[in-house]
Amino acid sequence: MNSVKRKIILRFPPQSGDKPLSYVLVKDYDIKINILKAEVMPGKRGSLLLEMEGTQRNLDKGIAYLEAHNVECQPLEKRLKFESLKCISCGNCTAVCFAGALTMNPETWVLEFNKDECIACELCVKACPLKLFEIDFRDEN
Amino acid sequence: MARVKSYHEINEKIRKGEAVVLTAEEVAEMAKTATPEEIVEKVDVVTTATFGAMCSSGAFINFGHANPPIRMEKIRLNGVPAYGGLAAVDTYLGATSVNSDNPEYGGAHVIQDLIDGKDVILEAWGKGTDCYPRKHIRTIINKETLNEMFLFNPRNAYQNYNVAVNTTSKIKYTYMGTLLPNMRNANYSTSGELSPLLNDPEFKTIGIGTRIFLGGTVGYVVWPGTQFHTNKPKDENGVPVTNAATLAVIGNLKEMSSEFLQAAYYEKYGVSLFVGIGIPIPILNVEMARRVSINNSQIQTSVLDYGSPGSPKLGQVTYEQLRSGEIEVNGQKVKTAPVASLSKARKIAGLLKEMIQKGEFFIQEPVQLFPSNTSLKGLVEVEMLDGEGGKL
Numbered sequence: 455m456n457s458v459k460r461k462i463i464l465r466f467p468p469q470s471g472d473k474p475l476s477y478v479l480v481k482d483y484d485i486k487i488n489i490l491k492a493e494v495m496p497g498k499r500g501s502l503l504l505e506m507e508g509t510q511r512n513l514d515k516g517i518a519y520l521e522a523h524n525v526e527c528q529p530l531e532k533r534l535k536f537e538s539l540k541c542i543s544c545g546n547c548t549a550v551c552f553a554g555a556l557t558m559n560p561e562t563w564v565l566e567f568n569k570d571e572c573i574a575c576e577l578c579v580k581a582c583p584l585k586l587f588e589i590d591f592r593d594e595n
Numbered sequence: 596m597a598r599v600k601s602y603h604e605i606n607e608k609i610r611k612g613e614a615v616v617l618t619a620e621e622v623a624e625m626a627k628t629a630t631p632e633e634i635v636e637k638v639d640v641v642t643t644a645t646f647g648a649m650c651s652s653g654a655f656i657n658f659g660h661a662n663p664p665i666r667m668e669k670i671r672l673n674g675v676p677a678y679g680g681l682a683a684v685d686t687y688l689g690a691t692s693v694n695s696d697n698p699e700y701g702g703a704h705v706i707q708d709l710i711d712g713k714d715v716i717l718e719a720w721g722k723g724t725d726c727y728p729r730k731h732i733r734t735i736i737n738k739e740t741l742n743e744m745f746l747f748n749p750r751n752a753y754q755n756y757n758v759a760v761n762t763t764s765k766i767k768y769t770y771m772g773t774l775l776p777n778m779r780n781a782n783y784s785t786s787g788e789l790s791p792l793l794n795d796p797e798f799k800t801i802g803i804g805t806r807i808f809l810g811g812t813v814g815y816v817v818w819p820g821t822q823f824h825t826n827k828p829k830d831e832n833g834v835p836v837t838n839a840a841t842l843a844v845i846g847n848l849k850e851m852s853s854e855f856l857q858a859a860y861y862e863k864y865g866v867s868l869f870v871g872i873g874i875p876i877p878i879l880n881v882e883m884a885r886r887v888s889i890n891n892s893q894i895q896t897s898v899l900d901y902g903s904p905g906s907p908k909l910g911q912v913t914y915e916q917l918r919s920g921e922i923e924v925n926g927q928k929v930k931t932a933p934v935a936s937l938s939k940a941r942k943i944a945g946l947l948k949e950m951i952q953k954g955e956f957f958i959q960e961p962v963q964l965f966p967s968n969t970s971l972k973g974l975v976e977v978e979m980l981d982g983e984g985g986k987l
Contacts, residue, residue, distance in 0.1 A: 477927055488628035499792050522607075542646070542857055542936045542937045543934065543938045543939065544648075545934055546772040546773070546932070546934050548932045548933075549775075549780045549782050549930075549932035549934065550772075550773050550775060550780065552930075560920075563933070563937040564938045577773065580768075580773065581862070583648065583859035584860075586861065592927045
Protein backbone atom coordinates (compact mmCIF):
# COMPACT_ATOMS: atom_id res chain seq x y z
CA MET A 455 0.00 0.00 0.00
CA ASN A 456 1.28 3.46 -0.88
CA SER A 457 1.75 5.77 2.02
CA VAL A 458 0.69 9.40 1.79
CA LYS A 459 1.62 12.45 3.85
CA ARG A 460 -0.83 15.04 5.10
CA LYS A 461 -0.36 18.15 7.21
CA ILE A 462 -3.35 18.56 9.46
CA ILE A 463 -4.18 21.22 12.03
CA LEU A 464 -5.80 19.62 15.07
CA ARG A 465 -7.86 21.73 17.42
CA PHE A 466 -8.42 20.23 20.83
CA PRO A 467 -11.36 21.25 22.96
CA PRO A 468 -10.82 22.06 26.64
CA GLN A 469 -10.52 18.98 28.87
CA SER A 470 -9.12 16.83 26.11
CA GLY A 471 -5.67 16.41 27.58
CA ASP A 472 -6.55 13.23 29.40
CA LYS A 473 -6.61 11.00 26.34
CA PRO A 474 -3.42 9.79 24.61
CA LEU A 475 -4.82 10.49 21.16
CA SER A 476 -1.52 10.57 19.29
CA TYR A 477 -0.53 7.23 20.85
CA VAL A 478 -3.68 5.69 19.39
CA LEU A 479 -2.87 7.16 15.96
CA VAL A 480 0.50 5.45 16.01
CA LYS A 481 -0.48 2.15 17.61
CA ASP A 482 -3.92 1.42 16.18
CA TYR A 483 -3.71 3.13 12.80
CA ASP A 484 -0.01 2.75 12.03
CA ILE A 485 0.35 6.48 11.32
CA LYS A 486 3.79 8.09 11.52
CA ILE A 487 3.35 11.45 13.19
CA ASN A 488 5.63 14.45 13.22
CA ILE A 489 4.67 17.36 15.44
CA LEU A 490 5.52 20.55 13.54
CA LYS A 491 3.90 23.04 15.86
CA ALA A 492 1.98 22.91 19.11
CA GLU A 493 0.28 25.41 21.37
CA VAL A 494 -1.49 24.21 24.47
CA MET A 495 -3.34 26.53 26.78
CA PRO A 496 -4.33 24.53 29.88
CA GLY A 497 -8.06 24.65 30.53
CA LYS A 498 -8.60 26.32 27.16
CA ARG A 499 -8.11 25.07 23.64
CA GLY A 500 -5.00 23.59 22.14
CA SER A 501 -3.75 23.51 18.56
CA LEU A 502 -1.37 21.09 16.95
CA LEU A 503 0.10 20.92 13.46
CA LEU A 504 0.76 17.27 12.68
CA GLU A 505 2.35 15.77 9.65
CA MET A 506 0.71 12.37 9.35
CA GLU A 507 2.03 9.62 7.12
CA GLY A 508 0.29 6.31 6.44
CA THR A 509 -2.00 4.59 4.00
CA GLN A 510 -4.92 6.69 2.82
CA ARG A 511 -7.27 4.24 4.55
CA ASN A 512 -5.48 4.50 7.88
CA LEU A 513 -5.24 8.28 7.66
CA ASP A 514 -8.99 8.49 7.05
CA LYS A 515 -9.64 6.19 9.99
CA GLY A 516 -7.23 8.05 12.26
CA ILE A 517 -8.85 11.38 11.43
CA ALA A 518 -12.31 9.89 12.00
CA TYR A 519 -11.07 8.67 15.37
CA LEU A 520 -9.84 12.15 16.31
CA GLU A 521 -13.09 13.77 15.19
CA ALA A 522 -15.05 11.24 17.24
CA HIS A 523 -13.14 12.62 20.23
CA ASN A 524 -14.17 16.19 19.40
CA VAL A 525 -10.85 17.14 17.83
CA GLU A 526 -11.36 19.35 14.78
CA CYS A 527 -9.13 18.29 11.91
CA GLN A 528 -8.43 20.50 8.93
CA PRO A 529 -5.78 20.29 6.25
CA LEU A 530 -3.18 23.04 6.78
CA GLU A 531 -3.63 24.43 3.25
CA LYS A 532 -7.22 25.34 4.06
CA ARG A 533 -5.95 27.53 6.90
CA LEU A 534 -3.39 29.40 4.80
CA LYS A 535 -4.46 32.55 3.06
CA PHE A 536 -2.29 34.46 0.63
CA GLU A 537 -3.55 37.38 -1.46
CA SER A 538 -1.39 36.50 -4.43
CA LEU A 539 -2.91 39.10 -6.77
CA LYS A 540 -1.60 41.92 -4.60
CA CYS A 541 1.90 40.42 -4.28
CA ILE A 542 4.73 42.54 -5.71
CA SER A 543 7.34 39.76 -5.47
CA CYS A 544 9.65 41.83 -3.28
CA GLY A 545 11.05 38.70 -1.65
CA ASN A 546 10.81 39.75 2.01
CA CYS A 547 8.88 36.59 2.91
CA THR A 548 11.48 34.33 1.32
CA ALA A 549 14.08 35.74 3.72
CA VAL A 550 12.37 34.07 6.67
CA CYS A 551 10.89 30.92 5.09
CA PHE A 552 13.20 28.09 6.02
CA ALA A 553 10.65 25.42 5.19
CA GLY A 554 11.17 26.26 1.51
CA ALA A 555 7.50 27.04 0.90
CA LEU A 556 8.17 30.60 -0.27
CA THR A 557 10.82 30.93 -2.95
CA MET A 558 11.72 33.25 -5.80
CA ASN A 559 11.61 31.74 -9.26
CA PRO A 560 15.28 32.10 -10.32
CA GLU A 561 14.32 33.04 -13.90
CA THR A 562 11.33 35.36 -13.49
CA TRP A 563 11.97 36.45 -9.88
CA VAL A 564 8.26 36.07 -9.18
CA LEU A 565 7.31 34.67 -5.77
CA GLU A 566 6.25 31.02 -5.70
CA PHE A 567 4.27 29.63 -2.78
CA ASN A 568 4.29 25.86 -2.36
CA LYS A 569 1.75 25.31 0.40
CA ASP A 570 2.77 21.66 0.82
CA GLU A 571 6.09 22.77 2.29
CA CYS A 572 4.60 25.23 4.80
CA ILE A 573 5.04 24.42 8.48
CA ALA A 574 2.95 27.34 9.77
CA CYS A 575 5.90 29.05 11.50
CA GLU A 576 4.09 32.33 10.73
CA LEU A 577 7.29 34.35 10.19
CA CYS A 578 6.02 35.42 6.74
CA VAL A 579 2.93 36.97 8.31
CA LYS A 580 5.09 39.65 9.94
CA ALA A 581 7.77 39.77 7.24
CA CYS A 582 5.41 40.63 4.37
CA PRO A 583 5.35 44.46 4.06
CA LEU A 584 1.97 44.27 2.33
CA LYS A 585 0.46 41.95 4.99
CA LEU A 586 -0.77 39.44 2.42
CA PHE A 587 -0.42 36.28 4.53
CA GLU A 588 -2.83 34.93 7.07
CA ILE A 589 -2.36 31.66 8.91
CA ASP A 590 -5.28 30.57 11.02
CA PHE A 591 -3.58 28.20 13.45
CA ARG A 592 -5.25 29.07 16.76
CA ASP A 593 -8.76 29.72 15.53
CA GLU A 594 -8.65 33.19 17.05
CA ASN A 595 -11.73 34.16 15.09
CA MET B 596 37.40 57.52 -34.75
CA ALA B 597 34.98 56.08 -32.21
CA ARG B 598 31.30 56.79 -32.76
CA VAL B 599 29.75 59.70 -30.85
CA LYS B 600 26.01 60.44 -30.86
CA SER B 601 24.16 63.54 -29.74
CA TYR B 602 20.91 63.72 -27.78
CA HIS B 603 19.37 65.35 -30.85
CA GLU B 604 20.46 62.47 -33.09
CA ILE B 605 19.05 59.86 -30.69
CA ASN B 606 15.75 61.76 -30.28
CA GLU B 607 15.42 62.04 -34.08
CA LYS B 608 15.76 58.27 -34.29
CA ILE B 609 13.10 57.91 -31.57
CA ARG B 610 10.83 60.29 -33.48
CA LYS B 611 11.19 58.18 -36.62
CA GLY B 612 10.63 54.95 -34.69
CA GLU B 613 14.13 53.81 -35.60
CA ALA B 614 15.86 53.92 -32.23
CA VAL B 615 17.38 50.67 -31.01
CA VAL B 616 16.46 50.30 -27.35
CA LEU B 617 17.57 47.50 -25.01
CA THR B 618 17.08 46.98 -21.31
CA ALA B 619 20.23 47.04 -19.15
CA GLU B 620 19.90 43.26 -18.70
CA GLU B 621 19.70 42.73 -22.45
CA VAL B 622 22.73 44.92 -23.10
CA ALA B 623 24.70 43.13 -20.33
CA GLU B 624 23.97 39.88 -22.16
CA MET B 625 24.91 41.42 -25.52
CA ALA B 626 28.19 42.68 -24.04
CA LYS B 627 29.34 39.10 -23.46
CA THR B 628 29.99 38.88 -27.20
CA ALA B 629 30.09 42.53 -28.32
CA THR B 630 32.64 45.23 -27.56
CA PRO B 631 31.65 48.73 -26.36
CA GLU B 632 32.66 50.02 -29.81
CA GLU B 633 30.15 47.64 -31.42
CA ILE B 634 27.45 48.45 -28.83
CA VAL B 635 27.65 52.18 -29.46
CA GLU B 636 27.09 51.49 -33.16
CA LYS B 637 24.12 49.20 -32.56
CA VAL B 638 22.31 50.57 -29.50
CA ASP B 639 20.83 54.03 -28.95
CA VAL B 640 19.17 53.82 -25.53
CA VAL B 641 19.41 51.43 -22.59
CA THR B 642 16.58 51.33 -20.05
CA THR B 643 17.29 50.80 -16.35
CA ALA B 644 14.83 50.40 -13.49
CA THR B 645 14.29 49.74 -9.82
CA PHE B 646 11.30 48.96 -7.60
CA GLY B 647 12.14 49.13 -3.93
CA ALA B 648 11.01 50.62 -0.64
CA MET B 649 12.16 54.24 -0.51
CA CYS B 650 11.30 55.91 2.79
CA SER B 651 12.34 59.39 1.72
CA SER B 652 9.25 59.89 -0.40
CA GLY B 653 6.13 62.00 -0.15
CA ALA B 654 3.63 64.23 -1.86
CA PHE B 655 2.85 67.92 -2.12
CA ILE B 656 -0.89 68.51 -2.08
CA ASN B 657 -3.07 71.59 -2.53
CA PHE B 658 -6.59 71.15 -1.15
CA GLY B 659 -8.22 74.31 -2.51
CA HIS B 660 -9.89 76.90 -0.28
CA ALA B 661 -13.08 76.28 1.70
CA ASN B 662 -15.64 79.00 2.38
CA PRO B 663 -14.99 80.52 4.89
CA PRO B 664 -11.29 79.80 4.41
CA ILE B 665 -8.88 78.27 6.91
CA ARG B 666 -5.11 78.56 7.32
CA MET B 667 -4.35 74.88 7.95
CA GLU B 668 -1.73 74.69 10.69
CA LYS B 669 -2.37 71.14 11.87
CA ILE B 670 -3.45 68.66 9.19
CA ARG B 671 -4.55 65.02 9.31
CA LEU B 672 -5.34 62.83 6.29
CA ASN B 673 -7.13 59.66 7.41
CA GLY B 674 -5.55 60.45 10.77
CA VAL B 675 -2.01 60.67 9.33
CA PRO B 676 -0.21 63.94 10.19
CA ALA B 677 0.77 66.08 7.18
CA TYR B 678 2.98 69.17 7.34
CA GLY B 679 1.23 72.37 8.42
CA GLY B 680 4.08 74.81 7.86
CA LEU B 681 3.31 75.86 4.27
CA ALA B 682 0.72 78.28 2.89
CA ALA B 683 -2.92 77.99 3.97
CA VAL B 684 -4.01 74.94 1.98
CA ASP B 685 -0.69 73.45 0.85
CA THR B 686 0.86 70.48 2.57
CA TYR B 687 3.59 67.89 2.28
CA LEU B 688 2.59 64.38 3.23
CA GLY B 689 5.60 62.22 4.08
CA ALA B 690 5.40 58.51 3.26
CA THR B 691 6.56 57.44 6.73
CA SER B 692 4.19 59.63 8.76
CA VAL B 693 1.68 57.40 10.61
CA ASN B 694 -1.75 57.47 12.17
CA SER B 695 -1.00 57.24 15.90
CA ASP B 696 -4.12 55.13 16.46
CA ASN B 697 -3.09 52.70 13.72
CA PRO B 698 0.68 52.87 13.17
CA GLU B 699 0.48 50.34 10.34
CA TYR B 700 -1.32 52.98 8.22
CA GLY B 701 0.77 55.93 7.09
CA GLY B 702 1.42 58.60 4.50
CA ALA B 703 2.34 55.97 1.91
CA HIS B 704 -1.09 54.37 2.35
CA VAL B 705 -2.84 57.74 1.99
CA ILE B 706 -0.86 58.38 -1.21
CA GLN B 707 -1.87 54.98 -2.55
CA ASP B 708 -5.51 55.51 -1.57
CA LEU B 709 -5.50 58.86 -3.37
CA ILE B 710 -4.04 57.48 -6.60
CA ASP B 711 -6.52 54.61 -6.43
CA GLY B 712 -9.29 57.26 -6.44
CA LYS B 713 -10.46 56.51 -2.90
CA ASP B 714 -12.00 59.10 -0.59
CA VAL B 715 -9.75 60.36 2.21
CA ILE B 716 -10.83 62.24 5.34
CA LEU B 717 -9.15 65.63 5.68
CA GLU B 718 -9.24 67.26 9.11
CA ALA B 719 -7.40 70.50 9.77
CA TRP B 720 -7.12 73.14 12.44
CA GLY B 721 -5.96 76.76 12.39
CA LYS B 722 -5.85 79.55 14.97
CA GLY B 723 -8.15 81.77 12.92
CA THR B 724 -6.82 84.98 11.38
CA ASP B 725 -8.40 88.11 9.88
CA CYS B 726 -7.96 86.67 6.38
CA TYR B 727 -8.52 83.00 7.33
CA PRO B 728 -11.14 83.15 10.09
CA ARG B 729 -11.99 79.47 10.25
CA LYS B 730 -10.50 77.30 12.99
CA HIS B 731 -11.51 73.78 12.02
CA ILE B 732 -12.60 71.77 9.01
CA ARG B 733 -13.44 68.10 8.51
CA THR B 734 -14.32 66.92 5.03
CA ILE B 735 -13.71 64.34 2.35
CA ILE B 736 -11.19 64.76 -0.45
CA ASN B 737 -10.07 62.59 -3.34
CA LYS B 738 -7.93 62.78 -6.47
CA GLU B 739 -10.61 64.73 -8.34
CA THR B 740 -11.20 67.37 -5.66
CA LEU B 741 -7.53 68.29 -5.21
CA ASN B 742 -5.90 71.06 -7.23
CA GLU B 743 -2.43 69.57 -7.36
CA MET B 744 -0.94 66.39 -6.04
CA PHE B 745 2.64 65.64 -7.01
CA LEU B 746 5.17 63.20 -5.73
CA PHE B 747 8.42 64.81 -4.59
CA ASN B 748 10.86 62.29 -3.21
CA PRO B 749 14.06 63.81 -1.81
CA ARG B 750 16.03 60.55 -1.77
CA ASN B 751 15.29 57.69 -4.14
CA ALA B 752 17.08 55.18 -6.37
CA TYR B 753 20.17 54.63 -4.24
CA GLN B 754 23.27 53.87 -6.25
CA ASN B 755 23.94 50.41 -4.81
CA TYR B 756 22.85 49.31 -1.35
CA ASN B 757 24.27 47.16 1.39
CA VAL B 758 23.42 43.56 2.18
CA ALA B 759 21.95 43.27 5.70
CA VAL B 760 22.77 40.46 8.12
CA ASN B 761 22.37 40.07 11.87
CA THR B 762 25.07 38.38 13.92
CA THR B 763 23.29 38.77 17.25
CA SER B 764 21.18 36.11 18.95
CA LYS B 765 17.97 38.14 18.60
CA ILE B 766 15.70 38.64 15.59
CA LYS B 767 15.92 42.20 14.18
CA TYR B 768 13.08 43.91 12.36
CA THR B 769 14.49 46.45 9.91
CA TYR B 770 13.73 48.32 6.70
CA MET B 771 15.86 45.61 5.07
CA GLY B 772 13.27 43.08 6.21
CA THR B 773 13.33 40.55 9.03
CA LEU B 774 16.90 39.65 9.92
CA LEU B 775 17.11 36.29 11.63
CA PRO B 776 19.60 35.78 14.48
CA ASN B 777 23.05 34.21 14.08
CA MET B 778 23.28 35.36 10.47
CA ARG B 779 20.67 32.93 9.17
CA ASN B 780 19.73 35.22 6.29
CA ALA B 781 21.22 38.01 4.19
CA ASN B 782 18.85 40.52 2.59
CA TYR B 783 19.74 42.65 -0.42
CA SER B 784 17.88 45.37 -2.22
CA THR B 785 19.31 46.70 -5.47
CA SER B 786 18.26 45.48 -8.91
CA GLY B 787 21.96 44.94 -9.76
CA GLU B 788 22.83 45.27 -13.43
CA LEU B 789 19.36 46.77 -14.07
CA SER B 790 19.79 49.52 -11.45
CA PRO B 791 19.84 53.10 -12.84
CA LEU B 792 22.83 54.69 -11.11
CA LEU B 793 24.97 51.56 -11.44
CA ASN B 794 24.73 51.95 -15.22
CA ASP B 795 25.81 55.59 -15.15
CA PRO B 796 28.07 55.63 -12.11
CA GLU B 797 29.65 58.99 -12.89
CA PHE B 798 26.35 60.71 -13.80
CA LYS B 799 27.32 61.56 -17.38
CA THR B 800 23.68 61.35 -18.58
CA ILE B 801 21.60 61.34 -15.38
CA GLY B 802 21.40 64.83 -13.89
CA ILE B 803 19.01 67.65 -13.11
CA GLY B 804 16.22 67.63 -15.69
CA THR B 805 16.56 63.98 -16.77
CA ARG B 806 13.16 62.67 -17.87
CA ILE B 807 12.30 59.39 -16.16
CA PHE B 808 9.52 56.87 -15.60
CA LEU B 809 8.12 57.48 -12.11
CA GLY B 810 5.31 55.50 -10.52
CA GLY B 811 3.63 54.76 -13.86
CA THR B 812 3.98 58.13 -15.55
CA VAL B 813 6.62 60.56 -16.75
CA GLY B 814 8.67 62.26 -14.05
CA TYR B 815 11.91 64.15 -13.70
CA VAL B 816 15.14 64.13 -11.73
CA VAL B 817 15.15 67.52 -9.99
CA TRP B 818 18.26 67.49 -7.84
CA PRO B 819 20.90 65.19 -6.45
CA GLY B 820 19.12 63.26 -3.71
CA THR B 821 19.82 63.85 -0.04
CA GLN B 822 22.92 62.11 1.33
CA PHE B 823 24.36 62.27 -2.21
CA HIS B 824 27.84 60.84 -1.79
CA THR B 825 30.35 60.52 -4.62
CA ASN B 826 33.38 59.52 -2.58
CA LYS B 827 32.38 56.11 -1.28
CA PRO B 828 34.80 53.20 -1.96
CA LYS B 829 34.69 52.09 -5.60
CA ASP B 830 35.77 48.95 -7.44
CA GLU B 831 38.20 48.81 -10.38
CA ASN B 832 35.35 49.79 -12.75
CA GLY B 833 34.68 52.96 -10.76
CA VAL B 834 31.38 51.60 -9.39
CA PRO B 835 30.74 52.18 -5.67
CA VAL B 836 30.69 49.03 -3.53
CA THR B 837 28.22 50.45 -1.01
CA ASN B 838 25.31 52.92 -0.97
CA ALA B 839 26.50 56.16 -2.57
CA ALA B 840 24.60 58.61 -4.81
CA THR B 841 20.84 59.19 -4.76
CA LEU B 842 18.19 61.07 -6.76
CA ALA B 843 15.50 63.62 -5.89
CA VAL B 844 12.58 63.00 -8.24
CA ILE B 845 9.25 64.58 -9.06
CA GLY B 846 6.11 63.58 -10.98
CA ASN B 847 2.36 64.08 -11.26
CA LEU B 848 0.77 61.79 -8.67
CA LYS B 849 -2.62 62.10 -10.35
CA GLU B 850 -1.24 60.16 -13.31
CA MET B 851 0.50 57.47 -11.26
CA SER B 852 -0.67 53.93 -10.69
CA SER B 853 -0.54 51.78 -7.58
CA GLU B 854 0.98 49.11 -9.78
CA PHE B 855 4.20 51.14 -9.55
CA LEU B 856 3.74 52.87 -6.21
CA GLN B 857 2.95 50.59 -3.31
CA ALA B 858 2.54 51.37 0.40
CA ALA B 859 4.28 49.03 2.82
CA TYR B 860 4.50 48.40 6.56
CA TYR B 861 7.56 46.81 8.09
CA GLU B 862 7.07 45.06 11.38
CA LYS B 863 8.47 47.06 14.32
CA TYR B 864 9.97 49.58 11.89
CA GLY B 865 7.15 51.51 10.25
CA VAL B 866 5.64 52.61 6.99
CA SER B 867 7.48 53.04 3.70
CA LEU B 868 6.68 53.36 0.01
CA PHE B 869 7.79 51.09 -2.81
CA VAL B 870 8.61 53.38 -5.72
CA GLY B 871 8.99 52.27 -9.32
CA ILE B 872 11.60 54.25 -11.24
CA GLY B 873 12.87 53.74 -14.76
CA ILE B 874 15.70 55.79 -16.29
CA PRO B 875 16.79 55.74 -19.93
CA ILE B 876 20.49 56.01 -20.63
CA PRO B 877 21.46 57.35 -24.06
CA ILE B 878 24.46 55.55 -25.54
CA LEU B 879 26.27 58.71 -26.57
CA ASN B 880 29.74 57.22 -26.86
CA VAL B 881 31.98 54.23 -26.16
CA GLU B 882 32.30 55.30 -22.53
CA MET B 883 28.52 54.98 -21.96
CA ALA B 884 28.44 51.70 -23.90
CA ARG B 885 31.13 50.37 -21.58
CA ARG B 886 29.21 51.56 -18.51
CA VAL B 887 25.92 49.89 -19.42
CA SER B 888 27.71 46.65 -20.36
CA ILE B 889 28.36 45.90 -16.70
CA ASN B 890 26.79 42.67 -15.39
CA ASN B 891 25.95 41.20 -11.99
CA SER B 892 29.26 39.37 -11.69
CA GLN B 893 31.08 42.73 -11.90
CA ILE B 894 28.93 44.69 -9.43
CA GLN B 895 29.88 44.33 -5.81
CA THR B 896 28.28 45.42 -2.59
CA SER B 897 29.09 45.34 1.11
CA VAL B 898 27.68 42.98 3.72
CA LEU B 899 26.86 44.90 6.91
CA ASP B 900 25.89 43.61 10.34
CA TYR B 901 22.65 45.47 11.10
CA GLY B 902 22.55 43.82 14.52
CA SER B 903 25.68 45.53 15.86
CA PRO B 904 26.20 49.22 16.66
CA GLY B 905 27.70 51.12 13.71
CA SER B 906 26.76 48.26 11.31
CA PRO B 907 30.30 46.94 10.80
CA LYS B 908 31.23 45.59 7.36
CA LEU B 909 31.66 41.82 7.28
CA GLY B 910 32.46 41.26 3.63
CA GLN B 911 31.93 42.10 -0.01
CA VAL B 912 29.94 40.07 -2.55
CA THR B 913 28.75 40.35 -6.16
CA TYR B 914 25.13 40.51 -7.28
CA GLU B 915 25.70 37.25 -9.13
CA GLN B 916 26.51 35.61 -5.78
CA LEU B 917 23.52 37.26 -4.10
CA ARG B 918 21.16 36.03 -6.83
CA SER B 919 22.53 32.46 -6.51
CA GLY B 920 20.63 32.15 -3.20
CA GLU B 921 23.65 31.79 -0.95
CA ILE B 922 26.73 33.80 0.00
CA GLU B 923 29.60 33.12 2.35
CA VAL B 924 30.21 35.56 5.19
CA ASN B 925 33.04 34.99 7.67
CA GLY B 926 33.24 31.37 6.54
CA GLN B 927 29.52 30.81 7.13
CA LYS B 928 27.10 29.98 4.32
CA VAL B 929 24.15 32.36 4.48
CA LYS B 930 20.87 32.17 2.56
CA THR B 931 20.13 35.32 0.54
CA ALA B 932 16.81 36.98 -0.22
CA PRO B 933 15.88 40.10 -2.16
CA VAL B 934 13.75 42.80 -0.51
CA ALA B 935 13.09 44.81 -3.68
CA SER B 936 11.13 43.47 -6.63
CA LEU B 937 13.25 42.54 -9.62
CA SER B 938 10.20 41.33 -11.55
CA LYS B 939 8.59 44.78 -11.19
CA ALA B 940 11.86 46.51 -12.10
CA ARG B 941 12.03 44.36 -15.25
CA LYS B 942 8.46 45.29 -16.10
CA ILE B 943 9.31 49.00 -15.77
CA ALA B 944 12.47 48.67 -17.90
CA GLY B 945 10.39 46.83 -20.51
CA LEU B 946 7.60 49.44 -20.48
CA LEU B 947 10.07 52.31 -20.79
CA LYS B 948 11.74 50.51 -23.68
CA GLU B 949 8.36 50.20 -25.43
CA MET B 950 7.51 53.85 -24.82
CA ILE B 951 10.80 54.94 -26.40
CA GLN B 952 10.43 52.52 -29.31
CA LYS B 953 6.95 53.87 -30.01
CA GLY B 954 8.18 57.47 -29.99
CA GLU B 955 6.23 58.33 -26.83
CA PHE B 956 9.22 59.10 -24.60
CA PHE B 957 12.21 61.25 -25.53
CA ILE B 958 15.60 61.56 -23.88
CA GLN B 959 16.18 64.82 -22.03
CA GLU B 960 19.71 66.09 -21.73
CA PRO B 961 20.40 67.20 -18.15
CA VAL B 962 20.17 70.96 -17.73
CA GLN B 963 22.87 70.68 -15.10
CA LEU B 964 25.13 67.79 -14.14
CA PHE B 965 25.49 66.56 -10.57
CA PRO B 966 28.41 67.56 -8.37
CA SER B 967 31.32 65.17 -8.61
CA ASN B 968 32.99 65.59 -5.24
CA THR B 969 30.61 65.34 -2.33
CA SER B 970 30.67 63.51 0.97
CA LEU B 971 28.50 63.19 4.03
CA LYS B 972 28.51 64.88 7.38
CA GLY B 973 27.33 63.17 10.51
CA LEU B 974 25.24 64.99 13.07
CA VAL B 975 27.49 66.45 15.74
CA GLU B 976 26.02 66.78 19.20
CA VAL B 977 27.21 70.13 20.50
CA GLU B 978 27.51 70.55 24.24
CA MET B 979 25.33 73.49 25.29
CA LEU B 980 25.61 75.51 28.48
CA ASP B 981 22.50 75.75 30.66
CA GLY B 982 20.08 78.17 29.08
CA GLU B 983 22.17 78.62 25.95
CA GLY B 984 19.60 76.81 23.81
CA GLY B 985 16.99 79.35 24.86
CA LYS B 986 18.89 82.22 23.24
CA LEU B 987 18.75 80.62 19.78
